[in-house]
Amino acid sequence: MGNLNAEFLLSKLAGAKEHFERALDCKHTEFDDLYPYMIEHPQFFWYKRYVAWSELLTIVKLSEELGVDWRKQFSQKQADYVTGRVMSSRVLDEWYETNDSKEHVG
Template identity: 70%
Template structure:
């Protein structure tokens, strides 16, 4: 018997998707690199890697919205705005980490 997802489970999935996206933005290693190691040789790889991570984040947020699970607390208000617009623009790529005129860094 399959259990329905809990709010805590979905919140963890949002955290994982956020970390994946932020690591992709910072050009750090993700599990995607392990799945497609040959793509590292191609310049378009980083755009595709970011697109995949962004899509994952949007999918998890969509599930949270449909199940009425809160996800916004894990993000700055500007990041929430980007996610709600759903379009990964140059602005998202350039300013995702911007908070109060300083940069946050992915661990």
């Protein structure tokens, strides 16, 4: 695969990771703009996180199929969660390594 295509895919991966982390942190994402009426729904943040997680998994799957190393964009624990594919409460609670090293999206 050419460097340009790999760079493109890695930039999309970085965007998907940021989108998921913004959803985790309850920050604004494009999902809010697409479904503004859902903000009042009690399950809104769950849906928002699910959409972001699905996007992340899709780009990881494409990366794997195209032979692009996606793991270096994540901590080992995060890569393990992504490989496991299931968004559990543990993933939501432990995505960031520790409270001291949280790198929340600004």
